[in-house]
Amino acid sequence: MPDFTDNLKPKDDGSAILKAERDRSPISTEELSRHLFSKNGFLERQQRVLRVLEKEPLFQKKQQLNLARPDRYHLGLARAKALRRFVVREGWDVEDYRMAEYLTDEMSPYHLHFSMFATTIKEQASPEQKAYWWPKVESFEIIGAYAQTELGHGSNVRGLECEARYDPNSKEFILHSPTLTSSKWWNGSMGRTATHAIVMAQLLLPQPNGSYKSFGPQPFIVQIREKVTHEPVDGVVVGDIGPKYGxxxxxxxxxxxxxxxxxxxxxxxxxxxxxxxxxxxRKEGHPGVVYGSLTNVRANIVMHARLVLARAVTIAIRYTSIRRQFRDRDAADQSGPEMAVLDYPTVQIRLLPLLATAFALHYTGEAMHNLYNNTRNAIEEGNFDSIAELHSTSSGLKSLCTTYAADGIETCRRSMGGHGFGGGSGLIGINNDYLSKPTVEGDNWMITQQVAAYLIKIMTDAVSNPKTKSADATEALFRRYLAERGRRRPAEVLRGPQIDNGAIVDAFQWRAAEMSFRLYDARIVQKKKWNSLLIQLHRLSNVYSQMILVNNFYAALQPSPLSAHAASVMESLFQLYALYTMDTDARTFSTTLSATPSSLDVLPDIILDLMIKIRPHAVKLVDGWAIPDYVLDSALGRYDGRVYEDLFDRAHRQNPLNRTTFNVDWQSEEIVLGSGDAGKNILAKL
Amino acid sequence: MPDFTDNLKPKDDGSAILKAERDRSPISTEELSRHLFSKNGFLERQQRVLRVLEKEPLFQKKQQLNLARPDRYHLGLARAKALRRFVVREGWDVEDYRMAEYLTDEMSPYHLHFSMFATTIKEQASPEQKAYWWPKVESFEIIGAYAQTELGHGSNVRGLECEARYDPNSKEFILHSPTLTSSKWWNGSMGRTATHAIVMAQLLLPQPNGSYKSFGPQPFIVQIREKVTHEPVDGVVVGDIGPKYGxxxxxxxxxxxxxxxxxxxxxxxxxxxxxxxxxxxRKEGHPGVVYGSLTNVRANIVMHARLVLARAVTIAIRYTSIRRQFRDRDAADQSGPEMAVLDYPTVQIRLLPLLATAFALHYTGEAMHNLYNNTRNAIEEGNFDSIAELHSTSSGLKSLCTTYAADGIETCRRSMGGHGFGGGSGLIGINNDYLSKPTVEGDNWMITQQVAAYLIKIMTDAVSNPKTKSADATEALFRRYLAERGRRRPAEVLRGPQIDNGAIVDAFQWRAAEMSFRLYDARIVQKKKWNSLLIQLHRLSNVYSQMILVNNFYAALQPSPLSAHAASVMESLFQLYALYTMDTDARTFSTTLSATPSSLDVLPDIILDLMIKIRPHAVKLVDGWAIPDYVLDSALGRYDGRVYEDLFDRAHRQNPLNRTTFNVDWQSEEIVLGSGDAGKNILAKL
Incomplete structure (x- = not known):
């Protein structure tokens, strides 16, 4: 229905503002995008798959936030099935399919089938089993879930209660849930979708004396629903656990x-x-293989975290470039235009370090992939030496990077004021989904113990054999640290007016080594209780992981493959990530003699300067991440800057609530005006 | 439908665990509750109103998370109308009604009517206007909204674009929206409910030369919908803005x-x-009156923040007391029960300081109410002296306390691992709603400028007139600081093995004074640009607000009205809040000479000790907040500890998704098995 609002324009033209932002930076977005997504034809694939999805009515996102939760599953299943059909129709390969999942931006009810279910069969089935099951998996003739965690047990897999008792007479296993807490729980794709599941259950085998002995959790493949009726098979109670954050x-x-x-x-x-x-x-083979695939998952988590963070930052940078609020109170002219929100240091200090962090995560994600591939090759040649380092590094990074991204989304949202709280922010879905990440694949507080234990072990080795040379980078660092201990000269971040990048790297390395030594001393020398050290162990893991991010970011600049302007801004981003991190935790840099007190005192001013340097390129830098509007699904973060037009369109044209007129008279029980419903419709849904 | 799961029990009995937790602490929950809620018969009222709501089917919360957003408004309106009828039926007074709103725990579509709409008419209408409108407001004959913020302007009220142009010929104002960004936006109760609104619009008056001059934003009362049809009146386009975080x-x-x-x-x-x-x-009267009511709103925000935080902590403490995970790796016996999650220092360090913070907020909320009442009385006597301090204090506390609570909810959620992410956590609703608080009623980063500006002004006064005595506590502190400057001896937190509470207070006060002086020096002496100081101004506000929390908490212990056990634990909570805060920001305590380096070095150990002291009382301490299960709406946080029974019931018995069987075959377009829907039902909703 047309009305007078059709002809209204916003006071400021967001498109013109973003154009001006882009015009004033000489950075090439195209070059930056190629730099970030050089592998596997990512950008071309993104374009190609996007064109398919954008045409499909089923993949429109406009009404998603208005749907009831049961309808969201309906939609998710409809899309999952459609995507599988597109594979045939469009001739998509696996990477195309993954791209479609990324663009659709929701967890598919088929997801566990082609991730954990397929992987487990591929890795843990015997050749005969694989010959039987794989064709059914590959063709999606069956749909699988992976049932490990239980109502009462998550991280502690050894504590699982579900039992698989072997009956040698019938040559069958008897799967049984002896308690409520032994219920499988949280397992994706299992609530309504899966026909089969991998069930992790305590293997109980009969002993000569008639008792049963546990051989720990083992994987069983089980049909859980009937083929035609899709009802649970006899002896199975299965269902969806209900609403969640995401x-x-x-x-x-x-x-x-x-x-x-x-x-x-x-x-x-x-x-x-x-x-x-x-x-x-009987057991066979080396568990390192399983470790390896877990590590690959974690390397992917770092790469995923960077893109999630880049997405939130893209939205926030574009919107705060357009949004105006107040005039500079020191300006002589108080009648001019209001300031762009992004020009306030209080907004910059929240967004620009996060932008820098996204790049930091990128270079470490790349390094992790390389490390994983090298380790994988070594394993194929029977060399398991580097698994421990890879595993511990990936644990620490998983913890730190998912915390960065989860917290970063919320920081971006708050930087956007009122509209950040609205559906037009485009952050509601990604926020709700991503909040699971600090918990899944190893709780972010818990898994840091693995990193710390590894570092303490390496330090113990280095202390007892100070002379042995090792290829392990951490061990080499620790030996260098031990040799220099006692005559440490703290790093000086500034050399004259210049920032000394090498000194920054040195400070992060020294801090990690010194804190490793302190925990080695507390645990190994003083024999303190492990649990009493947990908080410090967690901090050590973060400190070590920050060092890795700084190392890899620094290495990526030696020299940067980017052209001059971009390379120079990238160096500023490296400095901003490192020095912002240093400022946030200045005390440990001080007490470990990692950096000089005068270096630490000037950090706030250096950070302000770096932000002034980076600010003109902010929009171009987020453009470089090449995140399509279809993924952003954000009025505030649109590439073309039409923020207010889009917000208004969502409210005035797309909001189903506005199609109903209500009876607001408190004396009447009717809710929808003229319906005579007497509130019964809504009561029926409670 | 009964099945074999009906007879299953969880491995550990949550009820027995919570009983044991309660038995091992001598604190009286009853005494603590009376201490926290001594005013206005809060606890009795809570019981009485709760009994009414719990019987009403419309007020059952079980299905809320499954409803589509339009249905959530239907439900909200139905409840709003029902509550208004209960006022008549049950003879409720205003406090009873507010209690019902708190217990229902959702923002009512009538909310703005009896808050901002009613208040504005009461405070800003002329006597004749009040005589006309008030009876209609009081009887809910009309329903009002408050339309201030716009699509393009929030915090900067002077920048509002909506116009009210006076036409002396017709003696009418012409309300007009010249741009899209001038659209009123975010205004509660206005989208579908309100019949009337207070509209803030730029008052434009004709000048002798024929032009119009603006006299700033002024309030107009406007009918926006027709009485019978509830359709917008001609010339008004109005609607709901669509889905939001909360x-x-x-x-x-x-x-x-x-x-x-x-x-x-x-x-x-x-x-x-x-x-x-x-x-x-023509203008009349003093703006201080409006300031006063704003300040009361902010004092209420502190009290609200404490209860929100207490609620999240209640859920997390009860659940982590029950939840078991891993054995102590240093324990000789590795076959015993697993450890309660709350016994890990890494969980304690996240939850116990938040528990302490809830109490810190409580005592400051009480102090703010007293300060507000005193100021109010002074204003009635024509004395406006203390408005500035009250206003700046309340701004700083609003910023700090809502940040504590908003971040605290998420910290609690993450501490609960996987189940924290589920609907059974009870945190989804409160989390989504509360995330608005750091933005509304003054953005948490923006309003800190007001505090800092006030502190710089007081410091400037103190520097120029060092001898003048003042009743203002901040001024007195700054004078003491200036007198001692140069011969400061940093506070020593430990006196022998004892914690010195007075030294803690001194350290917080000195830090606030020193940082105020540094910013006075930067702005007034060195004349630095205001915007270049914004980050430090924000920090100063937080530092000052933390001092207020520490001051008030300390004062509440001098002496504590609680009996010995509770008083002793309350002292530990004071110490934990203060020392945890000090440890988090140890560097500023060090660089400002507020505390000695040795004091700061031992903080982590003192904090561990304090947590060990508080841990046995944790469940009793959260019980003291007396938050009913009806409000918690949490399987994890139930008073009786039946965590797993409740989680299972929600999934297996209450989940509507489990009533549908799906067609999961990707080759079929049908979604609900046997319906032949071909996906059309879900497509129609997109």
Whole structure:
């Protein structure tokens, strides 16, 4: 319905503002994008898959936030099925399909099928099992889930309560859930979708004396729903666990077994074998292989975190460039235009270090992928030496990087004032989904113990054998530290008016080594209780991971493959990430003699200067991440800057609530005016 | 449908665990509750109103997270109307009604009517206007909204674009929205509910030369919807702005005017008058009155923040007491029960300082209320002296306390691992709603400028007149600081093995004074640009507000009215809040000479000790906040500890998604199995 608002324009033209922002920076967005996404034809693929999705009515995102949670699953399933059909129709490969998932930006009800379910069968099934199951998996003839965590146990896998008791007479395993807390819980794709599941259950084998002995959690492949009716098979109670912060499109499930009998072949037996006759257990192979794939998942988490963070920062930088608020109170002319919000240091200090962090994560994500590939090659040649370092590094980075991104989204949102709280921010979905990341794949506080334990071990080795040379970078650092200890000269961040990048790297390395030594001393020398050290162990992991981010960012500048302008801004971003981090935790840099007191005192001023240097390029720098409007789904963050037009359109044209007129008279029980509903419709939904 | 899960129990009995937790602390929950809620019969009222709501099907919360956003407004309106009827039926007074709102725990579509709309008419209408409008307001014959912020302007009220141009010929104001950004935006209760609104518009009056001059934003009362049809009146475009992070039950609205003519009497004219004949403008009265009511709102924000934080902490402490995870790796016996999660220092360090913060907020909220009442009395006697201090203090506290609570909810959620991410946490609603608080009623970064400006002014006065005595506590502190400057001896937090509470207070006061002096020096002496100092001004505000929290908490212990056990734990909570804060920002305590380096070095150990002291009382301490299960709406935080039973019930019995069986075959377009829907149902909703 047309009305007088159709002809209204916003006071300031957002498109013109963003154009001016782009015009004043000589950086090439194109060059930056190629630099960030050089691999696998990412940018071309993004364009190609995007063109397919944008045409599909089912993939329109406009009404997503208005849907009830059950409808969000309906939509998620409809899209999952459609994507699978597009694979056939468009001839997509696996990378195209992954790209479609990224662009759709929701957790698909099929997701666990082609991730954990497929991977587990590929890695843990015996050749015969794989021959039987893989064709069904590949063709999506069956849909699988991965049922490990339980209502009562998550991180502590050894504590799982679900049982698989072997009956040598019938040659069957009896899956059973003895308690409520033994219910499988949180398992994605299981609540409504999956026909099959990998079930991790305590393997119980009969002993000569008639008792049963546990051989720890082992994987079983189990059909959980009937083929035609899709109802649970007898002996299985399974369902969706209900609403969550995020992942509304996903059916995270629960499942219990009432003495369900499954054949001997249900146990995935590439590494774990039970003799069908005797019930004897046998293990084969090296667990490093499993470690390896976990590490790859974590390297991907770093790369994912960078893109999530870049997305939030893209929205916030574009919007705060356009948004005006107040005049400079020291300006002589108080009648001019208001200031762009991004020109306030209080907004810059929240957004620009996050922008720098996104780049820091990028270079470390790349380094992790290389490390993973090298380790993988070494493993193929039977060399498992570097697994421990890779595993601990990836744990620490998982913890730090997902915390950066989860907190960063909220920081970006708050920087945008009132409109940040609205659906037009485009952050509601990604925020709700991403808040799971600090918890899943190893809780961010818990897994830092692994890093710290590794560092203490390396330090112990270095102390006892100070002369041995090692290829391990951390060990080399620790030996250098031990040699210099006692005659340390703290790093001086400024050399004259210049920032000394090498000194920055040195300060981060020294801090990590010194804190490792202190914890080595507390645990190994003073023999303090592990649990009493947990807080410091967590800090050590973060300190070490920050060092890795600084190392890799610095290495990427030696020399930067970018042309002069971009390379210079990239150096400022490196300095901003490092010095902002140093300022935030200045006390540990001071007490560990990592940096001089005068270096630390000038950090706030250096940071202000760096932000002034980076500010003119801010819009171009976020453009470089090449995140399509379709992914942003944000009025505030649109590439073309039409913020207010879009916000208004969402409210006035797209909001279904505005199609209903209400009876607001408190004396009447009717809710929708003229319907005579007497409130019964809404009561029926409660 | 009964099944074998009906007889299952969780491995650990949560009820027994919480009983044991309660048995091992001698603190009286009853005494603590009376201490916290001594005023206005809060606890009795809570019980009485709760009994009414719990019986009402409309007030059941079980399905709220499953509802579509339009349905959440339906429900909100139905409840708003029902509550108004209960006022009549139950003979509720205003406090009872507020209690019902608190317990219902959602923003009511009537909320702005009896808050900002009613208050504005009460405070800004002329006696004649009040006589006309108040009976309609009081009886809810009309429903009002308060339309100030616009699409393009929030904090900067002077920048509002909506115009009210006076036409002396017709003696009417012409309300007009000249741009898209002049659209009213975010205004609660306006989207679908309100019949009337207070509209803040730039008052434009004709000048002798024929031009118009602006007299700033002024309030107009305007009918926006027709009485019978509830459709917008001609010349008004109004609607709901769509989905947001939170406040799903509230219809935040937009509104534009197409040269809408309203009578001369529409201008609320107690303080602002326009001569109907000449169009001349006249102002009356003192703006301090408006300041005063704003300050009361902010004192309430502190009290609200404490209860929100207490609620999140209640859930997290109860759940982490029950939840078991891993064994102590230094324990000799590795077959015993797993450790309660709350026994890990890494969980304690996240939850116990927040618990302490809730109490810190409580005592300062009380102090603010007293300060407000005293100021109010002084104003009545024509004394406006203390308004500036009250206003700046309340701004700083608003910023700090809402940041504490908003961040605290998320910290609590993450401490609870996987289940924290589920709907059973009970935190989704409060989290989404509360995230608005750092932005509304003055953005948390922006309003800190007011505090800092005030402190710089007081320091300037103190420097220029070092001898004058003042009743103002801040001024007295600054004079003491100036007298001692140069011969400062940093505070020693430990006196032997004892914590010196007085030294803690001294350290916080000195830090605030020293940082005020540094900013006085930068701005007044060195004449640095205001905007270049913004980050430090923000920090100063927080430092000053932390001092106020420490001061008030300390004062509440001199002596504590609590009996010995509770008083002793309360002292530990004071120390934990103060020393945790000190440790978090140890560097400023060090560089300002507020505390000795050795004091700062031992903080981590003291904090660990304090947490060990507080831990046995944790459950009793959260019980003391007396937050009913109805408000918590949390499986994890239930008073009776039946965590797993409740989680399972929500998933298995209450989840509507589990009532539908789906067609998961990707080759079929059907979504609900057997329905033949071909995906059309979900497409229609997009």
């Amino acid at each position: 992942y509304t499109s996903m059916d995270n499930g629960f499942m219990l077994f009432d003495k369900l009998r499954v054949p001997h072949t249900a146990l995935l037996s590439r590494y774990a074998k039970v003799d069908p006759e005797t019930g004897a257990f | 406040y799903t039950s509230m219809d935040n609205g937009f509104m534009l005017f197409d040269k809408l003519r309203v009578p001369h009497t529409a201008l609320l004219s107690r303080y602002a008058k326009v001569d109907p004949e000449t169009g001349a403008f």
